[in-house]
Amino acid sequence: KNEVEQSPQNLTAQEGEFITINCSYSVGISALHWLQQHPGGGIVSLFMLSSGKKKHGRLIATINIQEKHSSLHITASHPRDSAVYICAVEGGAGSYQLTFGKGTKLSVIP
Amino acid sequence: KAGVTQTPRYLIKTRGQQVTLSCSPISGHRSVSWYQQTPGQGLQFLFEYFSETQRNKGNFPGRFSGRQFSNSRSEMNVSTLELGDSALYLCASSLSASGRETQYFGPGTRLLVL
Numbered sequence: 001k002n003e004v005e006q007s008p009q010n011l012t013a014q015e016g017e018f019i020t021i022n023c024s025y026s027v028g029i030s031a032l033h034w035l036q037q038h039p040g041g042g043i044v045s046l047f048m049l050s051s052g053k054k055k056h057g058r059l060i061a062t063i064n065i066q067e068k069h070s071s072l073h074i075t076a077s078h079p080r081d082s083a084v085y086i087c088a089v090e091g092g093a094g095s096y097q098l099t100f101g102k103g104t105k106l107s108v109i110p
Numbered sequence: 111k112a113g114v115t116q117t118p119r120y121l122i123k124t125r126g127q128q129v130t131l132s133c134s135p136i137s138g139h140r141s142v143s144w145y146q147q148t149p150g151q152g153l154q155f156l157f158e159y160f161s162e163t164q165r166n167k168g169n170f171p172g173r174f175s176g177r178q179f180s181n182s183r184s185e186m187n188v189s190t191l192e193l194g195d196s197a198l199y200l201c202a203s204s205l206s207a208s209g210r211e212t213q214y215f216g217p218g219t220r221l222l223v224l
């Protein structure tokens with residue numbers, strides 16, 4: 001069973017700061033997903049990664065398969081980025097099951 | 111294109127009852143996954159369906175079951191409800207047979223068991 005650890009659990013930042021959220025997992029995977037959940041429950045998929053780095057606007061996600069580690073970066077953070085960010089890993093060998101981290105609650109203060 | 115829809119959005123039941131939740135995926139998506147989210151356990155995988163077949167099942171008791179119809183719509187059923195089944199139930203759809211795809215989440219059904 002894959003163990004997914006996220007850090008930090010909670011993060012408060014000033015508007016404009018550079019933010020990093022980390023995710024590590026214990027067993028090899030086929031893909032890693034970064035998700036964003038706003039109050040009220042809706043979840044949006046930000047990235048799906050199997051190697052390297054992806055960028056979308058102010059968001060950057062990286063993954064190091066050898067070290068079993070991924071990071072989500074937010075540049076020039078804004079109060080609208082306040083949400084819970086969840087890392088989820090997808091097992092290999094025909095398993096489509098997602099295993100989730102506990103999430104990182106981000107608050108960006110104006 | 112319409113997003114993933116779930117009905118009902120809110121539900122209150124009492125212990126011992128059963129409940130059926132519905133999920134309509136994005137048009138053309140054939141994979142539907144179900145998840146349970148609670149404050150204590152976070153998000154947990156329930157099951158995944160593709161072309162009316164359950165391909166994966168999470169570690170939940172047999173009271174939790176699901177099915178998928180030929181139009182890819184899916185239902186999940188929880189029988190003999192317990193207080194601990196109170197949770198946000200989310201479904202997500204994706205295109206493919208092979209995983210490694212973006213999942214599109216519905217708004218969820220919030221179930222309260224009294």
